[in-house]
Amino acid sequence: MCGIVGYIGTRQAYPILINGLRRLEYRGYDSAGVATLHEGELQAFKCKGKVSNLESLISEQGGIKGQVGIGHTRWATHGPPNDVNAHPHGSEDNGLVMIHNGIIENYLPLREELTARGHQFKSDTDTEVLIHLIDDIRKNADVSIFEAVRIALGEVVGAYAIVVMDVNTPHQLIAAKKGSPLVVGIGDQHREYFIASDATPIVEHTKDVVYLEDEEIAIIDVVEGFKLKNIKNQEKTPYVQALELKLEALEKSGYEHFMLKEIYEQPRSIRDSMRGRLRADIGKVELGGIRDYIQKFVHAKRIIILGCGTSWHAGLVGEYLFEDLARVPVEVEYASEFRYRNPVIYEDDVVIAISQSGETADTLAAIELAKSKGATIIGICNVIGSSIPRATHAGSYTHAGPEIGVASTKAFTAQVTVLTLMALHVAHEKGSITSSRYHRLLIELDSIPEKVEKLLNRNGEIKEIAKVYKDAPNALYLGRGYNFPVALEGALKLKEISYIHAEGYPAAEMKHGPIALIDEEMPVFFIAPKGGAYEKIVSNIQEVKARKGKIIALITEGEQQVGGMADHSIQIPDTDECLLPLITVVPLQLLSYHIAVMRGCNVDQPRNLAKSVTVE
Numbered sequence: 001m002c003g004i005v006g007y008i009g010t011r012q013a014y015p016i017l018i019n020g021l022r023r024l025e026y027r028g029y030d031s032a033g034v035a036t037l038h039e040g041e042l043q044a045f046k047c048k049g050k051v052s053n054l055e056s057l058i059s060e061q062g063g064i065k066g067q068v069g070i071g072h073t074r075w076a077t078h079g080p081p082n083d084v085n086a087h088p089h090g091s092e093d094n095g096l097v098m099i100h101n102g103i104i105e106n107y108l109p110l111r112e113e114l115t116a117r118g119h120q121f122k123s124d125t126d127t128e129v130l131i132h133l134i135d136d137i138r139k140n141a142d143v144s145i146f147e148a149v150r151i152a153l154g155e156v157v158g159a160y161a162i163v164v165m166d167v168n169t170p171h172q173l174i175a176a177k178k179g180s181p182l183v184v185g186i187g188d189q190h191r192e193y194f195i196a197s198d199a200t201p202i203v204e205h206t207k208d209v210v211y212l213e214d215e216e217i218a219i220i221d222v223v224e225g226f227k228l229k230n231i232k233n234q235e236k237t238p239y240v241q242a243l244e245l246k247l248e249a250l251e252k253s254g255y256e257h258f259m260l261k262e263i264y265e266q267p268r269s270i271r272d273s274m275r276g277r278l279r280a281d282i283g284k285v286e287l288g289g290i291r292d293y294i295q296k297f298v299h300a301k302r303i304i305i306l307g308c309g310t311s312w313h314a315g316l317v318g319e320y321l322f323e324d325l326a327r328v329p330v331e332v333e334y335a336s337e338f339r340y341r342n343p344v345i346y347e348d349d350v351v352i353a354i355s356q357s358g359e360t361a362d363t364l365a366a367i368e369l370a371k372s373k374g375a376t377i378i379g380i381c382n383v384i385g386s387s388i389p390r391a392t393h394a395g396s397y398t399h400a401g402p403e404i405g406v407a408s409t410k411a412f413t414a415q416v417t418v419l420t421l422m423a424l425h426v427a428h429e430k431g432s433i434t435s436s437r438y439h440r441l442l443i444e445l446d447s448i449p450e451k452v453e454k455l456l457n458r459n460g461e462i463k464e465i466a467k468v469y470k471d472a473p474n475a476l477y478l479g480r481g482y483n484f485p486v487a488l489e490g491a492l493k494l495k496e497i498s499y500i501h502a503e504g505y506p507a508a509e510m511k512h513g514p515i516a517l518i519d520e521e522m523p524v525f526f527i528a529p530k531g532g533a534y535e536k537i538v539s540n541i542q543e544v545k546a547r548k549g550k551i552i553a554l555i556t557e558g559e560q561q562v563g564g565m566a567d568h569s570i571q572i573p574d575t576d577e578c579l580l581p582l583i584t585v586v587p588l589q590l591l592s593y594h595i596a597v598m599r600g601c602n603v604d605q606p607r608n609l610a611k612s613v614t615v616e
Contacts, residue, residue, distance in 0.1 A: 002087070002197070003020075003025065003196075004024075004099050005017055005020035005202075006071070006165075006194070006196070007192070007194055008067070008069075008192065008193050009191055009193060010192055013036050014036060014063070014066070017036075017070070018034065018055060018058075018071070019201070020071060020194075020201030020202070021054070021201075022051050024196070024197065024200065025050065025073055026405070026406055026605060029050050029073055029074075030081030030086075031048045031076075031087075032046065032049070032054040032086065033045060033047070033054065033071065034072075034088075035070055035097045037068050038066035043066060045057055045061065046072075046083060048081050048082050051073060070097065078107070078125045079123060084122055084124075087099045087127060089125060095168065096165070096166055097165050098127065098164045099127075099162065100126075100127040101160070101180045101197055102158060102160040102178075102180040104127075104158045104160065105157045106156060107129045107158075110133055110155070114132050131164070133152045133155065134149055145166045145172070149162075149164055149217060150233060153178070153217070153231055158179075159178055161175075161178075163182075171222050172220065172222075172223075173195065174217065176217040176218070176231075177215075178214045179364065180359070181198060181211070182196075182197060183196055183199055183385075184210045184220065185199075185202040185205060185208065185243070186206060190222075192222065193220045198383070199385075206243070209241060210226075210228070210240055211241070211385045211386075211390075215231040216236060217230065217231065226238060257405065257603045258405040259409060263410070263590060266449075266456075267450070267453040269399070269410040269413065270449045272400070273398050273414045273418055278421060280445070283439045284442075285421050285424050285425040285428065287422060289395050289396040289397070290394045290395065290425075292394065293393065295429075296350055296376045297425075297426040298426060300328055300350040301349075303330045303331075303349070304331050304349055305332045305353075306338060306353045307353070308334065308335050308355075308363060310356070310492065311355055311360075311408075312335075313412065313489040314415035315352070315419075317419060317485045318419035318422075319332050320485075320578070321420055322423045324423075325424060325427040325433050325578065327427075328426070334362075338362075338366040338369065339366050345373035345374075349370070349373075349376070350378060351367070351370045352379075353366070353367050354379075355382075355386075356398075356403060356408055356415075358382065358383045358387055359386050359387050364387055364388060367388065368391070378395050379391075379396075380395060382397065382401075382411055384397060400414035405604045406606055407497050407609075409493075409589045413452075416582055417582065424438065424442070444575055445579060448579060451573040451583055452583060452586055455573060455587065458570060459590055461570070462570060463590070465591065466595045466598060469550070469552070470594075470598040470599055472500060473521075474500065474501045474502065474517065475491070475494055475503075476517070476522065477503070478506070479507060479526070479537075479584075480507045480531075480533040481577065482531075483529070483584055484504075484507075485581065486580075487505065487525070488504035489504070489588070490504060490592070493593075494591075496606050497593070498592060507526070507540040511543070515543065518544055518548075518549040520550070521550075522549045522550065523550045525554075525591075526541055526566070527554045527588075528553045528554060529554060529555060529559075529572060530559060530574070531580065541553065541562060541565055542565070552568045552569070552591075553565075554588075555570070555571055555572070572584060
């Protein structure tokens with residue numbers, strides 16, 4: 001979950017490193033640090049807080065020079081955020097320095113063993129233990145830095161993405177990964193190289209990249225060139241691919257926050273997720289990524305959907321879609337719990353793994369378990385070249401574009417869009433949906449981007465509602481059917497960025513406990529468009545109203561019954577019930593955004609959270 005950036009070449013490293021750290025701050029922002037080599041001497045600065053704190057510190061100290069360097073933004077795992085625990089970490093003589101993303105699970109016995117051999121540690125981190133282990137091997141076995149890294153990684157248990165810099169080999173960096181992402185960018189004529197935990201820091205410098213596979217070690221040398229080996233010391237052939245990312249996608253483009261920009265990008269991101277796949281004019285869905293596996297879906301006795309956080313909520317919508325349209329039983333699992341409860345997995349199961357980043361550690365671990373049982377694994381991810389697409393049998397990218405805000409918005413609607421296309425495709429192949437309904441849903445799905453655009457035009461009135469409830473200590477979100485997962489997602493957004501306690505429930509479950517919380521101070525957000533359970537949710541609203549709860553209702557345009565009961569209402573465009581989550585989630589995203597801004601919260605980087613959860 002931390003951010004890694006490295007550079008070696010002919011330019012000054014610091015401007016590249018610090019700009020890269022700014023781009024990576026959404027991955028971790030408890031502390032930051034950089035280290036460079038200049039004329040045989042190590043220069044290192046690190047401090048608690050944001051990258052701007054690091055910039056100020058370096059400026060006060062007169063700057064930093066060197067044509068090789070590494071940088072890091074931290075999301076704390078071992079040890080609290082402070083100057084000492086910040087990366088980079090060095091060997092005792094500072095001859096080696098390292099940055100690290102991941103968790104070394106056996107760091108305590110390694111630390112005890114190294115302490116017994118005379119090593120002294122300054123920090124609480126597992127990272128410092130690993131760099132001491134590498135240094136210990138290098139000195140006692142009298143081997144190269146590459147060989148020391150290779151041997152050390154054979155002794156550790158856990159996940160890592162590391163970059164090691166050796167004072168004695170200033171023309172070289174060593175990088176390795178297992179379970180955490182790492183990409184190497186190749187500069188002009190192999191005279192410079194860029195290393196990062198994702199592509200955002202290097203997109204302006206190169207389009208040629210190599211994504212390291214698990215247990216691969218890169219020797220990045222400006223004299224001898226780029227070499228790739230695995231942990232068994234076998235030579236590997238680097239696969240160089242073009243980076244599909246545009247620099248302008250990483251800028252705010254005039255918006256105050258990335259989150260607001262990404263909310264407003266949803267008409268385009270939904271459309272991009274359908275482009276080339278939905279042909280409403282000829283009544284066809286074509287998902288090339290799963291073409292060879294469509295019969296697996298058709299004959300599956302069960303679908304298992306895996307995800308974490310917002311992706312899990314999208315998976316819940318997928319459960320409704322596949323069961324309703326394709327008539328396939330579905331189980332939606334928290335990826336973080338899946339492999340720890342000895343799940344029953346059959347060879348004819350289809351497992352759909354959902355992840356915005358494609359690097360979610362819990363989801364990757366769940367995928368490996370399901371694969372080992374012979375299930376077919378289908379991925380839904382946003383980041384091309386990430387780990388989950390490489391670990392699955394097939395899948396579909398969402399094409400939402402980079403999502404920098406930690407709280408997912410366009411990722412959710414893009415994931416639901418792809419799940420909708422999959423469910424419709426399978427339903428049509430199975431014949432579980434009538435031809436007339438199939439074509440009607442294709443036409444309606446094609447109209448969703450315009451309806452989201454129309455809903456975004458209500459931002460002003462949504463902001464006024466936010467003013468009323470910005471100081472509420474708690475909130476309830478209630479929905480039925482397809483809108484129950486949206487209630488969960490709405491509550492999560494409010495919790496994530498405004499720090500208001502919020503819970504989502506099926507509306508009918510309110511009577512089984514949550515109704516005890518309702519008083520005149522409690523805002524209750526009802527997702528109440530017209531649909532199959534409309535009269536039931538009207539009754540639930542009456543129950544809240546009788547107990548003086550404050551009612552904020554999402555209602556279908558022109559609807560008056562619920563609108564007349566609610567303290568505040570937001571009208572949404574009418575659509576088919578199974579497509580409602582693509583619309584009803586949007587005003588809840590805007591409400592959370594405005595409430596968080598009014599409370600003075602850091603919307604794009606909420607406390608204790610990071611964008612890509614690459615540790616278990």
